[in-house]
Amino acid sequence: MISTTTLFGLSSAVLIGLGLFGMIVDPQPLRKILAFNLLGGGVFLLFGVIARRGAGAGLGGDPVPQALVITGLVVAFAATALAVALLLRLFQATGQTALDEAPPPAPSVDP
Amino acid sequence: MTLALAVDIGLALLVLAVAGWTIAVRDTFAAVIGFVAYGLLLALVWVRLAAPDVALTEAAVGSGLTGLLLLSASARLRHAKTSAAPPGPVLQWAAGALCILIAAGLAALVLLLPDPAPTLAPAAVAHLPATGLGNPVTGVLMVYRAIDTFLESVVLLPALLGVWSLASEGDWGGAPILRHPRPDGALTLMAQVLPPLGIIVGVYLCWNSADHPGGAFQGGAVLAAMWVLALLAGLVDAPPIRQRGLRVLLVAGAAVLLAVGLAGIGLAGAFLAYPEHYSKPLILAIEMALVLSIAVALALLVAGPPVRTPS
Numbered sequence: 001m002i003s004t005t006t007l008f009g010l011s012s013a014v015l016i017g018l019g020l021f022g023m024i025v026d027p028q029p030l031r032k033i034l035a036f037n038l039l040g041g042g043v044f045l046l047f048g049v050i051a052r053r054g055a056g057a058g059l060g061g062d063p064v065p066q067a068l069v070i071t072g073l074v075v076a077f078a079a080t081a082l083a084v085a086l087l088l089r090l091f092q093a094t095g096q097t098a099l100d101e102a103p104p105p106a107p108s109v110d111p
Numbered sequence: 112m113t114l115a116l117a118v119d120i121g122l123a124l125l126v127l128a129v130a131g132w133t134i135a136v137r138d139t140f141a142a143v144i145g146f147v148a149y150g151l152l153l154a155l156v157w158v159r160l161a162a163p164d165v166a167l168t169e170a171a172v173g174s175g176l177t178g179l180l181l182l183s184a185s186a187r188l189r190h191a192k193t194s195a196a197p198p199g200p201v202l203q204w205a206a207g208a209l210c211i212l213i214a215a216g217l218a219a220l221v222l223l224l225p226d227p228a229p230t231l232a233p234a235a236v237a238h239l240p241a242t243g244l245g246n247p248v249t250g251v252l253m254v255y256r257a258i259d260t261f262l263e264s265v266v267l268l269p270a271l272l273g274v275w276s277l278a279s280e281g282d283w284g285g286a287p288i289l290r291h292p293r294p295d296g297a298l299t300l301m302a303q304v305l306p307p308l309g310i311i312v313g314v315y316l317c318w319n320s321a322d323h324p325g326g327a328f329q330g331g332a333v334l335a336a337m338w339v340l341a342l343l344a345g346l347v348d349a350p351p352i353r354q355r356g357l358r359v360l361l362v363a364g365a366a367v368l369l370a371v372g373l374a375g376i377g378l379a380g381a382f383l384a385y386p387e388h389y390s391k392p393l394i395l396a397i398e399m400a401l402v403l404s405i406a407v408a409l410a411l412l413v414a415g416p417p418v419r420t421p422s
Contacts, residue, residue, distance in 0.1 A: 004119050008156055009221030011123040015130050017214025022134035024206040027197050030139055030184055034146055037177055038130055041153050044165075044173075049221065052160040054230030057237075059247055060161025062230045067251035070168045071263045074328050074405075077172050077180075078270035081412035084184045085274040088415065097191045 009049040015042030029090075029097055033083050040076050044069045119159055126152045139188070143181045150174020163324035164248040167316065171332035172409075179339065180413050183289070243391030245322035252326060253394045257383040261372065264365040264401055267408040271361070275352055278416040284353035287414035289342040302344030309337035317402040321391065327364070327398045331405030338410040352417050357407065364404030368397050 019039025023032050047065045054062030091097050129152060133145035150173045157166035197203070235247045235255065244250045252260050278285070291298060317330030341347045350357050371393055372383040379386045385393050 001116070004116065004159065006221060007116075007119055007123050008160065009224075010218050011127055011156075013214045013217035013221060014127055016217055017210040018127075018130050018134055020213060021206055021210040024210070025198060025203055026134075028139065030181070030188060031142060034139075034142055034181055035134060037173075037181075038133060038146065038149065041130075041149065041169075041173065044169075045153065045156065046217070046221070048157060048160045048162055048165060050224070050228070051162060053224060053228035054232055055161065056230050057233040057235075059232045059236060062228075062232045063235050063247035063251045064231045064256070066162045066165050067248050067256060068259070069162075069165050070248070070252065070326070070328055071259050073165075073168045073172050074263060074409075075266055077177055077409070078267050078412060080177055081180055082270050082273045084180055085277050085415055088184060088187060089277040091188060091191055095191075097188055 005049050005052050008045060008052075012042045012045035012049060015039070015045065018042075027098060029087050030084075033080060033087070037076065037080060040072075044072060047072075122152065122155060122159065126156060139185045140182075143178065143185050146181060147174050147178035150178060162248075164246070164326065164329070167324060167329040168332070171329055171336065175336055176332060176339075176409055176413060179336075183413075241387075241390070242385075242394070243321070244394065246320060246324065248324075249320045249326055249394075253397065254385070254390070257368070257372070260401075261365065261368045261383065264368060264404065267405065267412070268361065268365070271408055271411055274412060275416055278418070282417050282419065284351060285417035285419040286349045286351040287411065287417050288419060289339065289349060289414040290345045291343045294344045299344045299346070302340045302346050306337040306341060309333055309340075313337065313402070313406070317398050318395070320398065321395065327401035327405055331402045332409055334402065334406035335409035335413070338406065339413050342410070342414065349411070349414050351419070352411075360407050361404055361411075364397075364401035367400035371397055 016039055019035045019037075019042055022035030023039065026032055026035060047069050048061075051061040051063075051065035051069075054065070056062075087097065126149065129145055129149045133142050133149055136142050136145060150169060154166045154170040154174065157163070157169055198206070232247075235250060238255075239245070239247055239250050242250050242254045244254070275283075313330040313333035315330075316325035316333060317327050320326040320330070338347075342349055352358075368383075371385070375384040375386070376382050378384075
């Protein structure tokens with residue numbers, strides 16, 4: 001019979017694969033950022049599974065990886081905010097949301 | 112099969128289904144809604160993994176604030192031309208094969224994890240009484256690995272500086288605008304009713320984190336959400352980023368943590384060590400400063416670069 005940690009551990013592996021696929025295949029930068037966060041959720045979940053397996057001394061899980069995940073979630077948010085700001089600025093300055101397109105013939109002047 | 116395991120299997124399938132939908136759905140707005148649901152479901156998984164502190168962070172930061180950030184970005188990019196073509200079928204298949212390979216490798220790793228699992232739980236519990244704390248996760252964040260927490264409270268500042276530096280020429284020093292274009296009655300009512308409760312919850316999560324799930328990050332995220340709600344409804348305006356009080360508030364948490372850490376060299380013999388018997392009041396003081404700095408930094412990260420020309 002499968003255990004809870006194995007179940008969520010396998011789920012995290014699938015989530016990481018899904019997020020990576022979305023990040024590579026989706027051409028829109030915002031969807032790439034979203035997929036990156038989905039991938040991150042899977043990585044954190046793998047950490048949580050390893051923490052849960054380390055349960056002991058009256059605790060439901062090893063508190064060290066749990067604390068690392070809390071730190072990681074906040075840093076991931078800060079990185080996402082910076083990525084979104086860069087994307088919105090790119091759109092504002094060029095009217096484009098992708099980097100690999102040809103630049104518009106007359107780039108709009110910085111407002 | 113026990114009932115708990117049946118619930119877990121259902122939850123895992125739901126998370127995977129929502130994640131797959133989020134990646135596959137065509138409309139970006141729908142994908143963001145899917146991502147918020149994904150985050151909330153993950154918070155439930157964290158509860159099932161006996162990690163309520165992480166569950167609170169996932170719900171508040173991973174799902175709530177990140178979701179809000181992506182939602183407002185998708186609204187602003189709604190009319191952007193999506194002329195970029197997806198990669199060709201060969202590259203798609205190659206990417207799919209690569210991702211399946213990585214997922215399979217990780218799955219094998221999960222199945223081959225050592226048994227019994229290595230753990231620091233006994234060590235964390237053994238020294239917890241000396242810190243005066245009851246919550247081991249707070250113990251790790253504020254005592255054992257306080258250096259991580261210090262670096263994390265610092266890393267929010269360069270991220271915010273990076274966002275601010277994207278302001279147009281002449282807008283530097285102005286205020287960001289995060290107002291909903293057409294705030295309706297429901298949004299205004301919520302922004303009036305929810306913050307008093309939310310502020311109590313945020314302060315509670317931080318104040319009580321010594322012995323119960325919560326902490327400066329979870330409390331700060333809830334406080335930030337309340338401020339963002341009031342900004343969205345147009346009830347308050349974001350302050351200009353050149354305001355001195357705002358900047359002091361942003362660095363207060365890291366500054367207090369650094370000051371206590373440096374004092375620890377003299378008083379307790381190591382950087383970020385607490386003098387005996389004074390650890391709990393010191394930790395509470397640090398967390399109170401941290402919660403304010405984190406709340407302001409997170410809300411301003413959502414608000415984006417300043418746009419209003421300083422008057």
